[in-house]
Amino acid sequence: MVRALRIAAMVEAASLTVLLANLATVHAPAVSSLAGPVHGTAYLAVIAAVWLAPTGAASGPRWRAAVPGIGGLIALRRLDRRGADPSTSPTDNPQKGTADGHPL
Structure with a gap:
């Protein structure tokens, strides 16, 4: 389900960009x-x-998803934080955090 959310969030942000650029x-x-x-x-x-x-059982990501345009990206970031294992540092898992090892 997170993969579908990731795709939908990207499409939502990209289509908003197209609409605003057209406007x-x-x-x-x-x-x-x-x-x-x-x-x-x-x-x-x-x-x-x-x-x-x-x-997404908590209401935090649900409320964030309702923000038009970027809500999906914000909710996805919140869900990624909830799914992360707190015992691993960003350097242990290069997919979490920034390229220089700092947490998001």
């Missing part, structure tokens, strides 16, 4: 007609994925 530049109706429903569907998919995530 700031040429405002082409075709772009809005395509990216608008994609963004709305991704937004709903993010909310559903967070509610169905096994580690």
Whole structure:
């Protein structure tokens, strides 16, 4: 379920970027007609994925998912923190934390 959330969050953020860029530049109706429903569907998919995530039992990630545009990324970060093992440091697991070993 986290993989689906990750994909939906990226699509949501990317489609919002496309919509805002279109609005700031040429405002082409075709772009809005395509990216608008994609963004709305991704937004709903993010909310559903967070509610169905096994580690999303607490209300924190659920409320964060409701933020339009970047809520999926924020909720995903919160779920990643909840799923992390506190006994491992960022240097033990290179996928957690930044490239220089600092926690996120």
